[in-house]
Amino acid sequence: MTGASQMKAAVVRRYGPPETISLRDVPIPSPATGEIRVRVYAATVNRTDTATLRGHPFFARAMTGILRPKMPTLGMDFAGVVDVLGDGVSGWRPGDRVFGLLPDQFGAHAEYFCIPADGAVSLIPAGLPFHEAVVGEGAWYANATTKRLRKDQSCLIFGASGAIGTAAVQLAKARGAEVTAVVGSRHLDLAKSIGADQVINYEEEDFVAVDKRFDLVFDAVGKTSWFACRPLIKTGATFAATDLGPYWSNILLGAWFKMTGSRRVGVPFPTDARGFLRDLADLMSKGSFCGVFDRSYALAEIVEAFRYVEKGQKTGIVVVKVR
Ligand SMILES: NC(=O)c1ccc[n+]([C@@H]2O[C@H](COP(=O)([O-])OP(=O)(O)OC[C@H]3O[C@@H](n4cnc5c(N)ncnc54)[C@H](OP(=O)(O)O)[C@@H]3O)[C@@H](O)[C@H]2O)c1
CATH class of the missing domain: 3.90.180.10 (Medium-chain alcohol dehydrogenases, catalytic domain)
Known part of the structure; x- marks a missing residue:
């Protein structure tokens, strides 16, 4: 002062x-x-x-x-x-x-x-x-995307080492989902320590080649696209991202798919920060989020x-x- x-x-x-x-x-x-x-x-x-x-x-x-x-x-x-x-x-x-x-x-x-x-x-x-x-910030954005996940669903989180990605892994796990995290070499141990069930090193493997499809694919760092991740997304499942995507593709595809009702793509915007903080404080008290x-x-x-x-x-x- x-x-x-x-x-x-x-x-x-x-x-x-x-x-x-x-x-x-x-x-x-x-x-x-x-x-x-x-x-x-x-x-x-x-x-x-x-x-x-x-x-x-x-x-x-x-x-x-x-x-x-x-x-x-x-x-x-x-x-x-x-x-x-x-x-x-x-x-x-x-x-x-x-x-x-x-x-x-x-x-x-x-x-x-x-x-x-x-x-x-x-x-x-x-x-x-x-x-x-x-x-709060990373968790609030992560919550906007992960809040609809249910127990026994699966999600892939691309870029699980940033503020949003690390929060997304923990919030998805807290909802009972199975989590596959995609990170670089220096973050492999971190991704496991925060609860990821599987970890893919994007520097050594093509994460799209994984033999699995997911209920949610979340680009938590704005470095991939719906086009790249398409083989990983179950029919009717969601691709969400933190960023607009190449040529605003996440916004344009989101609007198109909303009209046609065929798929779900979006950049979810967080709401109700006060309510979310209370839930987050509760998760932190229980040791389910840090x-x-x-x-x-x-x-x-x-x-x-x-x-x-x-x-x-x-x-x-x-x-x-x-x-
Ligand atoms: N416009 C806005 O107001 C706004 C607000 C919030 C967030 N966002 C967007 O949300 C995204 C995430 O934010 P954040 O705070 O969580 O990010 P961050 O903390 O800056 O995350 C960066 C992390 O991503 C990893 N990374 C970098 N390149 C990667 C790649 N090609 N593939 C996978 N991982 C990669 C980095 O580690 P390695 O390089 O070692 O892999 C690093 O740990 C950002 O893209 C940001 O633009 C936008």
């Missing part, structure tokens, strides 16, 4: 590379009616942050600001302590240890932010350190953190230790 009324925040004034972020002293926000103020202990730099920093894809600027970013500070995942309650807030107490998501407003790359008391915030499971509670962490940076090193995450090579989650 810099003074009684000032805090450190990573400020973004225009779309661009990581160097456009600067660490500044800004006023500590005060909670409005119905809001809580959170003192941030940990945040992440994730692919939503890096895409929003660049303003890519362009259509997403309809939400984040056409010419300039509407939000002065990024950071979607947070873990911290409830600091001050706004008027009319019930259900929270100063000192509550909380984690959550800021999908619309961002702002966790700062020492404090305010959030609606009924927003995407939940209590951290007992005993979990702040820097292990920043697990974050996979790559490395951590101090808030002062935020530019470095963005540079690293932009490479698309991280393993799971990159943490920012704010306090």
Whole structure:
């Protein structure tokens, strides 16, 4: 902290590379009616942050600001302590240890932010350190795709080593599905350790040649396509992806198949972040879900953190230790 009324925040004034972020002293926000103020202990730099920093894809600027970013500070995942309650807030107490998501407003790359008391915030499971509670973003996206899996169904998760992929493996297993994970050499042990039943090394084998068909094929890293994975998909089953696909194929095929009703392809968009966080906290308390962490940076090193995450090579989650 810099003074009684000032805090450190990573400020973004225009779309661009990581160097456009600067660490500044800004006023500590005060909670409005119905809001809580959170003192941030940990945040992440994730692919939503890096895409929003660049303003890519362009259509997403309809939400984040056409010419300039509407939000002065990024950071979607947070873990911290409830600091001050706004008027009319019930259900929270100063000192509550909380984690959550800021999908619309961002702002966790700062020492404090305010959030609606009924927003995407939940209590951290007992005993979990702040820097292990920043697990929401990847899990929320993964849940959008895996939530319809049922016991005894099977899924193949391509790119099971990123934030979304590692979460998808665990959420699919928690629903009783059988999971085949496709990862590179350096992530084979990781994929087994988080519960994958079979692991394929994409650097040594053609994963499409596996003699099996699945109820769900999920491209969790945007590096394959429906066309490549077609032989793996059971009749009537789903191909889902985190990215638009080559020539926006995941969007165009999704729309076409919706009209013809012949197949299912899509880029599922997550909803109900608050409800999901409660389910996730429950899974973490039972030991059925845990974050996979790559490395951590101090808030002062935020530019470095963005540079690293932009490479698309991280393993799971990159943490920012704010306090
Ligand atoms: N537009 C948005 O707002 C948005 C938001 C969230 C996520 N996404 C998309 O979701 C995807 C996943 O995000 P994430 O945070 O989970 O990713 P991430 O953590 O950056 O995942 C990267 C992982 O994928 C692996 N990988 C790289 N190339 C691969 C390949 N050809 N085949 C299989 N694995 C490969 C990397 O390990 P190895 O290289 O060692 O295999 C690394 O562990 C990204 O493509 C991102 O664009 C988009």
